[in-house]
Amino acid sequence: MPIDIQLLLFGFFAIVAASSITQTIFLPYDLMNQLYSFLSRGIKYLLLNTFFIAGTLVQAVLLKDFMKDPFKRNEKWEKALLYRGWLTLQEAFANRHLTTKIILLLAITFGFGLAFSLVFFEPIFIIPYGIGFVIIGVPVLFLLFKQIGFFNRIVKHTEELANGRLEANLPEKGKSMLAKHAQHINILKSGVKTSQREQAKSERLKTELISNVSHDLRTPLTSIITYVELLKSADLNKDDRDAYTEIIDRKSKRLKVLIDDLFEASKMASGNIELVKKQVDLVQLLQQALAEYNEAMNESNLQFRISTPDTPIYANVDGQKIWRMFDNLIGNIFNYSLEHTRVYISIEQKKDTAMIIFKNVTKYELGGSVDELFERFKRGDTSRHTEGSGLGLAIAKSIVDLHGGQLDIEVDGDLFKVIVVI
Numbered sequence: 001m002p003i004d005i006q007l008l009l010f011g012f013f014a015i016v017a018a019s020s021i022t023q024t025i026f027l028p029y030d031l032m033n034q035l036y037s038f039l040s041r042g043i044k045y046l047l048l049n050t051f052f053i054a055g056t057l058v059q060a061v062l063l064k065d066f067m068k069d070p071f072k073r074n075e076k077w078e079k080a081l082l083y084r085g086w087l088t089l090q091e092a093f094a095n096r097h098l099t100t101k102i103i104l105l106l107a108i109t110f111g112f113g114l115a116f117s118l119v120f121f122e123p124i125f126i127i128p129y130g131i132g133f134v135i136i137g138v139p140v141l142f143l144l145f146k147q148i149g150f151f152n153r154i155v156k157h158t159e160e161l162a163n164g165r166l167e168a169n170l171p172e173k174g175k176s177m178l179a180k181h182a183q184h185i186n187i188l189k190s191g192v193k194t195s196q197r198e199q200a201k202s203e204r205l206k207t208e209l210i211s212n213v214s215h216d217l218r219t220p221l222t223s224i225i226t227y228v229e230l231l232k233s234a235d236l237n238k239d240d241r242d243a244y245t246e247i248i249d250r251k252s253k254r255l256k257v258l259i260d261d262l263f264e265a266s267k268m269a270s271g272n273i274e275l276v277k278k279q280v281d282l283v284q285l286l287q288q289a290l291a292e293y294n295e296a297m298n299e300s301n302l303q304f305r306i307s308t309p310d311t312p313i314y315a316n317v318d319g320q321k322i323w324r325m326f327d328n329l330i331g332n333i334f335n336y337s338l339e340h341t342r343v344y345i346s347i348e349q350k351k352d353t354a355m356i357i358f359k360n361v362t363k364y365e366l367g368g369s370v371d372e373l374f375e376r377f378k379r380g381d382t383s384r385h386t387e388g389s390g391l392g393l394a395i396a397k398s399i400v401d402l403h404g405g406q407l408d409i410e411v412d413g414d415l416f417k418v419i420v421v422i
Contacts, residue, residue, distance in 0.1 A: 002076075002079055002080050002081045003076040003077060003079070003080045004080045004081050004082050004083075005081065006059060006062060006063060007063070009055075009059050010056065010059035010060065010063060013052050013055035013056040013059055014056045016052045017049065017052035017053045017055070017056050020045060020048045020049050020052055021049055021053075097177075105140060105143075105144055108136065108137070108140050109140070109144075112129075112132075112133060112137050115129055115132070116129065147176070147178060150178050150182075151178060153170070154170060154178065154181060154182055154185065157170055157185065158185060161185070161188075161189060161192070166189055166192065166193060169186045169189070170182035170183075170185060170186055172186065217255065217258060217259075220251040220252070220254045220255040220258070221251075221255060223247065223248075223251045224248050224251050224252055224255070227244040227245075227247050227248050227251075228248065230244050231244050231245070231248075262391065264391075264395055273402065275317075275318040275321065275402060275403070276318050276320070277316050277317055277318050278316070278317075278318075278319065279314050279315075279316060280314065280315060280316075280317050280319040280322065281312040281313065281314055282312075282313045282314070282315050282317075282322070282347060282354050282356070282422070283308050283309060283311075283312055283313050283347055284312065285319060285322055285323055285326065286308065286326055286345075286347055286356065287308065288323065289323055289326035289327050289330060290304075290306065290326075290330065290345070292327065293330055293334070296334055300334065301339050301340050302333070302334075302337055302339070302340075302341065302342070302343050302360075303341070303342045303343065304342075304343045304345065305342055305343065305344045305345070306345050306346075307344070307345070307346035307347070307348075308346070308347050309347070309348060309349070313347065313348075313349045313354045315354055315422055317403055317422065318403070321399045321402070321403075322399065322403070322422075324395070324396075324399060325395070325396045325399040325400060325420070326356075328392040328393070328395055328396045329358050329392070329393075329396055329418055329420075330345075330358075331392060332392050332393065333358065333360045336360070336362050336363060336364060336416070337360040337361060337362065337363060338360075338361045338362060338363040338414065339363070341360065341361040342360075342361075343358075343359065343360045344357070344358075344359040344360075345357070345358050345359075353421050353422065354421070354422045355419065355420070355421050356419075356420040356422075357417065357418070357419050357420075358417070358418040358420075359415065359416070359417045359418075360415075360416055361414050361415060361416070362414050362415075362416045365414075366411050366414075366416070393409075393418075396418075396420075400420055400422065403422060405420065405421055405422040406419075406420075406421045407419070407420050407421075
């Protein structure tokens with residue numbers, strides 16, 4: 001029972017009990033002349049006193065815990081009718097403009113209703129009543145019905161949304177609460193559409209991921225199985241045996257790279273990786289990563305243009321991970337650059353950040369969304385004839401993200417540009 005009702009009952013029982021006891025004390029009695037009347041009235045007051053005193057004591061016992069325990073007291077007050085009524089009033093006036101309009105409409109409606117009743121008693125008031133009704137009442141009724149119609153339209157629209165039917169947007173004219181409500185529904189609907197598109201995209205990429213993983217792992221594995229079967233042949237000569245062994249070695253290393261890359265990409269995506277940060281010269285780290293590809297640079301027909309400052313650029317990073325990021329991006333250049341084109345790699349310091357830029361001309365058309373290139377096993381080479389794992393950019397971006405940096409891709413026709421900011 002709400003505490004204010006309990007207090008009210010306690011007060012009621014206490015007052016009635018006190019009044020009844022007072023009347024009993026001053027009960028007029030005459031044992032000789034009015035014995036029957038005295039006994040009947042005495043028994044009646046005795047029963048009343050017993051009932052109301054017992055009621056008072058019961059309410060006092062129920063209120064004892066309320067008075068002693070402050071936690072229960074606060075909990076009880078929050079369930080009190082007066083407190084809940086006060087909260088309801090506050091909620092009603094949370095938007096004073098809307099509440100004022102509703103009260104004004106109700107006042108006008110009731111006012112015209114009362115005025116109409118006066119016409120029955122004083123018919124002379126029919127003329128001013130008619131003029132007032134035409135000037136004020138009719139526009140108010142029109143406005144009221146218009147708002148009710150708009151409200152019903154919003155209700156019907158939300159029902160359609162709940163059933164998954166995304167209709168055209170609601171009108172948002174005016175500054176009323178209903179117009180704002182319609183605007184919010186339109187925003188929610190736009191969010192639902194975006195979410196559905198993202199979900200459809202996610203499902204498509206998930207299907208592609210499974211297909212690509214299967215293809216990339218099965219291809220070298222099939223080659224290994226095939227050449228192992230050929231090696232079992234008894235009449236195989238030494239040259240063929242050496243050639244088959246070399247192919248198995250190359251394909252098994254390829255398979256190991258794929259599995260290692262997939263494992264590392266999964267670890268980074270889950271965040272289950274620790275960084276060992278220290279002061280590292282990013283210029284020297286980039287030069288070391290490029291030095292690993294010296295032989296490949298000399299053998300390729302790509303022209304490299306490297307731009308590095310003479311002074312070091314220090315950053316508090318995990319050197320091994322950043323080297324891996326450089327290695328992946330340089331490896332992508334060799335896998336996907338158009339032959340006989342220039343490659344530009346530069347690093348510079350801008351205030352408190354280091355900016356590393358890789359630019360090359362792609363030999364494959366990069367259709368679709370550029371952001372999808374960050375997806376695992378996504379390649380520019382849709383035929384998947386290159387030696388890349390499709391995880392290079394995904395791992396590189398994860399490494400940069402773990403360092404609180406930013407890795408962006410820009411594509412202008414066939415010009416592919418990766419910008420790393422640390």
